[in-house]
Amino acid sequence: MPIEYTGCRLCKSPKIQMRMDFGTTAFANNYLEDETEHEPTAPLRVFQCENCGSVQLKDTVSPLILFQNYLYESSTSAAFRNHFKEYAEHIKDLFNLRRGDLVVDIGSNDGIFLKPLKELGFRVFGIEPAKNLAAKAEKQGLLTYTCFFNKQEAEVARKVHGPARVIACNNCFAHIDDLDEIVESVKLLLHPDGVFVFENAYLLDTIENLYFDQFYHEHIFYHSLRPLVQFFKSHGMDVFRFERNRIQGGSFRCFVGFKGKHSIDLSVMNSWINEKDSAIYTSEGFRIFTYKVNKLREKTLKFLSQVKSGGKTVCAFGAPAKFTTFSHVFDITKDLIDFVIDDSPAKQGLFTPGNHLPIVSSSWLYDKKPDYCLITAWNFADSIMENHKKYKEQGGRFVIPMPELKIV
């Protein structure tokens, strides 16, 4: 059973406002082996803290259920591999890191970030609770501890490896219920002049670009700058740099250090002002967001119903975690989509959570020749269309659903 929160996980204020209720949904990464399998579900409700502005899920599903056998492998995507290579070079330059410096990655997945860091000459290790992913990293010679990160693990790691110059935590700072524990553990392992950096989808981009499919159980938090500054301050730390990039449809990179150890970059103030001018801390902002999502839903359903009633075939490209919320909100059923293509071999042969569509390889684009291909991994739309030019040349049409329905 999920744990229901009645207050803010960051500042502990009991004053929260419900912003969105998606009803009850399946777990985004719970791919099924059997189409007829009965799967667990939980409520997906979103609130905002009236005190610090943090946006969070009301209900936490146990990480033991969500993460033990995690099929999402970061390194499947070439775009992602390049992103992390550049990221590694960026932090090296930014903080004048030297060969042999210790860099730690929390939630290291299959070692996508550890690999380029190690190639730059740093000592590295990862922490990854999913056994299947940790094993993949280990196979490449990337030291990975299979556990959840906590104070005890941090203390042991410091004794064995010494203090870390950089601790990273990418795309999982939103997944962890108890961020107090994480930050206190980071402080135990971090060098006094060290940097804690985490990259995450940015609430501002999620709201402005209608990325409603970012909301699913694994994402407990929808982070933005203002609540984070207050949160880290309460732990004796400063947010000293805040960058934005286009990965995952819009992410931020937040740099944090011990209080007074780093000069505060102008990017923090600029982003603060930018957030102030947006509607992300108002009920009106979420009301408009919901209204626009509903409009997009109507348009997409109308399009899919029309082409299906005309006897056409439609497939989806991409069964990422967000596909579960996408299908749930848009009522995407077997009547509308024939099959889902995904490049991850681990997902092929399984069924999508919620609507139980079969997941197949991209060879089906050419064997089955569907008339339309709805790109549900919209953040990789450019590379998918580039890799499958042949499908279009053979008369197939790509459809991009977000942030606006577009037939290419």
Ligand SMILES: [Zn+2]
């Ligand atoms: Zn709060």
